[in-house]
Amino acid sequence: MIDLTSVWTAVYVAMLAAFTGYVVISRVPVLLHTPLMSGSNFVHGIVLVGAMVALGLAQTPTEQLIGFVAVVLGAANVTGGYVVTERILQMFDRSSRKPAKRA
Amino acid sequence: MLDLSQVIDPVYIATIFFFIIGLQRMSNPLTARSGIVWAGAAMLIATIVTFLTPSLSNFALMALGIVVGGGLGYVAAKRVAMTAMPQMVAIYNGMGGGAAASISAVELLRTTTASVSSLAVIGGLIGAVSFSGSVIAFLKLQGWIRQRPMTYPGQQVVNILILLLAAVFGLLVLWHPFALPLSVSLLLPLFFVLALGFGFLMTLPIGGADMPVVISLYNAFTGLAVGLDGFSFATPNYAMVVAGVIVGAAGSLLTLLMARAMNRSISNVLFGAFGATEETGTVVKGSMKPIEADDVAVMLAYASSVVIAPGYGMAVAQAQGKVKELTDVLESKGVTVKFAIHPVAGRMPGHMNVLLAEAGVPYDHLFDRDEINPAFPNTDVVLVIGANDVVNPAAHRQGSPLYGMPILDVEQAKNVIVLKRGQGKGFAGIENDLFYRDNARMLYGDAQESVSKLTHALKKL
Numbered sequence: 001m002i003d004l005t006s007v008w009t010a011v012y013v014a015m016l017a018a019f020t021g022y023v024v025i026s027r028v029p030v031l032l033h034t035p036l037m038s039g040s041n042f043v044h045g046i047v048l049v050g051a052m053v054a055l056g057l058a059q060t061p062t063e064q065l066i067g068f069v070a071v072v073l074g075a076a077n078v079t080g081g082y083v084v085t086e087r088i089l090q091m092f093d094r095s096s097r098k099p100a101k102r103a
Numbered sequence: 104m105l106d107l108s109q110v111i112d113p114v115y116i117a118t119i120f121f122f123i124i125g126l127q128r129m130s131n132p133l134t135a136r137s138g139i140v141w142a143g144a145a146m147l148i149a150t151i152v153t154f155l156t157p158s159l160s161n162f163a164l165m166a167l168g169i170v171v172g173g174g175l176g177y178v179a180a181k182r183v184a185m186t187a188m189p190q191m192v193a194i195y196n197g198m199g200g201g202a203a204a205s206i207s208a209v210e211l212l213r214t215t216t217a218s219v220s221s222l223a224v225i226g227g228l229i230g231a232v233s234f235s236g237s238v239i240a241f242l243k244l245q246g247w248i249r250q251r252p253m254t255y256p257g258q259q260v261v262n263i264l265i266l267l268l269a270a271v272f273g274l275l276v277l278w279h280p281f282a283l284p285l286s287v288s289l290l291l292p293l294f295f296v297l298a299l300g301f302g303f304l305m306t307l308p309i310g311g312a313d314m315p316v317v318i319s320l321y322n323a324f325t326g327l328a329v330g331l332d333g334f335s336f337a338t339p340n341y342a343m344v345v346a347g348v349i350v351g352a353a354g355s356l357l358t359l360l361m362a363r364a365m366n367r368s369i370s371n372v373l374f375g376a377f378g379a380t381e382e383t384g385t386v387v388k389g390s391m392k393p394i395e396a397d398d399v400a401v402m403l404a405y406a407s408s409v410v411i412a413p414g415y416g417m418a419v420a421q422a423q424g425k426v427k428e429l430t431d432v433l434e435s436k437g438v439t440v441k442f443a444i445h446p447v448a449g450r451m452p453g454h455m456n457v458l459l460a461e462a463g464v465p466y467d468h469l470f471d472r473d474e475i476n477p478a479f480p481n482t483d484v485v486l487v488i489g490a491n492d493v494v495n496p497a498a499h500r501q502g503s504p505l506y507g508m509p510i511l512d513v514e515q516a517k518n519v520i521v522l523k524r525g526q527g528k529g530f531a532g533i534e535n536d537l538f539y540r541d542n543a544r545m546l547y548g549d550a551q552e553s554v555s556k557l558t559h560a561l562k563k564l
Contacts, residue, residue, distance in 0.1 A: 010334060010344070017330075017345040020123060021352030028130045030364065030446045030471065033357060034453040037319050038192050039129045039139055040326065040353050043122050045146060045195075046346040047202045047329045048169075049153045053336060054209040055168065056159025062288075063209050064161060070205035071168030072175075077199035078150075080176030082143050084191050087180070088457055089129070089136045 035088045042081030048074030107155045114152040115342035121145030122346055126353065132466070149342055172198075185461065186418045189451045190244035193318045196325055197237025203230030203328035204295065210335040211276060211291060219335055224273040226331030228298045233324035235302035240318050243311050250311030259374060262304050269297035305373070312492065313372045315451040316365070319358040320373075326350025364446035366508045391526065394544035396553060399520050400560030404436060406483035410475065412443040412511050413455050416489015416524065420550035423462035426488065429558045430464065436561070442468050443475040443485075443511050445493035472511055479515040487513060487521045487537075489550045495535045505533055519543040522553045 028036055051074040055067030125142030128134040150169075154162070176195065183191055207227030211220055242248045272294040276287060309317055330347025333340045362369050403409060411430070417423060430440045442464065448455045456469060470478075479485070487494055490511075497503040498510045513519050514537050521538060523545060537543055546553050 006339075010339065013341060013344055014330065014348050017348035018352040021349035021354075022356055024123065024126045024130060024349070025353040025356045025360075028357075028360075029132070030360075031132060031453050031456045031469075032130060032135060033361060034188070034192075034451040034457060035135060036126070036129050037322055037354070037357055037451070038188070039126060039142065040350045040357070041192050041196045041199070041322050042139065042146070043126065043142060043346050044199050044322070044326045044329045044350040046118075046122075046149065046343055047199050047206070047325075047332070048146075049149055050206050050329070050332050050336070050340055050343045051168075051202050052150070052153045052165050053156055053159065053340065054206045055161050055165050056156060057213065058161060058209055060212070063212055064164060066205050066208045066212075067161070068164050068168050070202045070209065071165055072172035073198040073205065074202035075169045075172030076176030077195050077202060078146055078176070079173040080180040080191065080195035080198070082139065082146070083177055083180035084188060084195065085129075085139045086143075087185070088188060089139055 035085060038081065038085040038088055042078065042085050045074065045078035045081050048078050050074075108157045111152050111155055112341075114148055115340075118145040118149040118342055119345045122349070126349070184421075185458065186421065187245070188457075189315065189318065189454070190241045192451075193237045193240040193244060193314070193321070196318065196322050197234045197241065200230045200233030200237060200321065200325040200328060203227070203325060203332050204234055204298070206230075206332045207328075207335060208291060208295065210332070212287060214335075214337070219337070220277055222331045223335035224277055224294075226328045226335060227295065228269060228273060229324050229331070230328035231295055231298035232302035232305070233321045233328060235299040236306040236324075237302075237318065237321045239303055239306035240314050240321065243306075244314055252310045253307045258304075258308055262301060265297055265301045265304065269294060269301055272297060309373065313365075313367075315447070316358055316361045316367075316369070316372050318451075319354060319361055320369070323351050323354025323358060326352075326354050361447070364509075389539035389541070391538045391545050392543070394520065394546055396546060396556035397560045399544070399546055400557050400564060402484055402518060402520070403433060403438065403486075403557070404561060404564045406438055408439045408441070408478075408482050409433060409484045409486065410441050410443050410479070410482045410513070410516065411486045411488060412445070412448075412490050412494055412513055413459070413488045414445075414448045414490025414493060415454075416491075416522070416550050418449050418454060418458055418489070420489065420552075422488065422550040422554050423458040423464075425551050425554040425558065426459070427462040427464050429554050429561070430468070432558055432561050440468065441470055441475065441478070443472070443513070444469050445472050445490070445511050448490055448493050472509060476512050479512050482516040484518045484520060485513040485516040487519060487523075488554070489522060489524075491523075491535055492533065494537055495533065496540075497533060497536050500536075503533065513537065514540055514542070517542060520546055522546045522548070522550050524549060 051070035055071050058064045058067040121141050122145055125138040128138030204227050207223040210223045243250050276290045276294055326347050330344050333343030433440050444455050494511050494513045496514050498505040498508045519542055
């Protein structure tokens with residue numbers, strides 16, 4: 001028997017989150033499309049948290065192996081996503097920018 | 104007694120709050136830089152409190168995984184050149200998708216609750232498609248596999264059959280507790296192989312020029328997969344649900360905005376195999392007329408207004424610094440210099456803005472397509488630096504594969520100088536009428552070299 005209350009809570013949460021995502025993005029200048037794509041790429045790195053729980057609850061070696069893969073991939077998503085976004089956005093920061101590299 | 108796990112939910116809530124603030128700040132050029140810092144801080148605390156989740160084990164493996172994955176991700180992202188950023192976004196997004204798919208796999212092996220499992224199956228399918236699709240996008244942009252669309256007859260039918268087959272196996276995984284002789288350990292790998300195969304085959308026929316839209320779409324996919332996986336645990340992980348769904352929604356909207364900037368529909372991008380077909384029946388008249396840097400310098404020195412239209416060639420040649428130098432010299436001679444930025448010039452929307460910002464070109468010198476197009480008839484010289492398809496007047500001609508794509512109308516300027524490495528075609532693989540126009544001249548060579556030559560010649564005048 002499925003508990004309907006928790007289903008509806010889930011729908012509420014998902015709906016409000018979807019609206020939030022839509023509103024946050026809707027007035028973005030083209031200039032920021034790339035950094036924002038990269039930034040949202042970092043945000044879904046929250047998958048790491050789930051990967052940790054999945055690995056933490058894993059019992060058989062198979063589960064542990066897949067859980068470990070999940071943690072590795074999730075952690076790479078987080079750090080890589082952060083650094084890439086940081087590097088792109090660094091260029092928008094006028095005050096602390098290093099002089100352009102000369103080749 | 105103090106139960107430390109009680110702090111998890113409040114911290115997750117704070118995490119989501121900071122994610123939203125971070126994304127909000129990233130939507131404004133002035134605050135963008137701080138946005139990622141907010142989001143990063145939130146991610147860090149969320150990761151730390153997750154260790155407090157009740158009844159977890161395997162902590163050593165967990166820490167090892169974080170160090171290995173995090174270390175690799177960090178080093179690779181630090182070392183890669185700015186021009187390679189699009190494919191880095193693709194590969195990290197793919198890893199997120201892979202992580203989501205793996206979580207689904209673990210949860211499906213562990214639980215047997217049908218309502219929870221069905222979300223895990225959908226999350227697993229989407230995550231796996233995002234993973235293999237992003238890997239192909241990465242390989243294409245990195246140039247490790249052919250960028251041109253790979254097509255064969257009946258391709259879409261085959262792809263849809265594979266997707267359906269994956270869905271069938273997904274259902275079998277869900278139903279296996281009910282009187283099916285097949286075991287999950289057999290069904291699950293088949294399900295994931297099919298899902299991965301679909302992402303792989305679906306992305307192969309898409310040309311490199313469309314990759315930004317595709318990456319954005321897979322970004323939304325990963326978000327959605329993460330959101331669905333949040334429900335796959337016995338106690339839903341709302342941090343994953345909310346962050347995932349936010350990215351899913353934001354990513355979908357971003358995908359639409361990008362596709363619109365190219366005047367393409369999503370289905371056209373995904374199933375159009377754009378650039379695969381050679382245009383037939385149109386012969387471009389005239390010839391490409393080469394010009395030397397010294398002559399261009401003279402032309403520029405006596406111009407009153409110059410517009411620079413950069414494209415991917417500038418990014419590849421890392422010429423943005425030299426372009427800035429050229430701009431400074433021209434301005435010191437009293438020439439007005441503007442930059443015409445096509446929304447999809449380069450490999451990602453905003454790609455040119457980022458590179459020019461890196462070189463120190465002020466924002467108020469950059470103009471959108473709609474702002475700059477009316478100015479071209481009154482422009483003396485347009486310098487097209489490594490751009491091709493976004494300035495191809497074929498877009499105005501019915502029957503051309505580019506037809507309808509909004510372009511920079513540089514051909515209306517008095518003189519057009521095209522800086523180009525050779526006589527090859529653009530990314531879309533279409534002949535560019537512009538190069539054959541009477542007012543167009545070709546300056547062959549690497550963009551960085553050509554621009555330095557121009558600057559030198561100008562300084563001597």
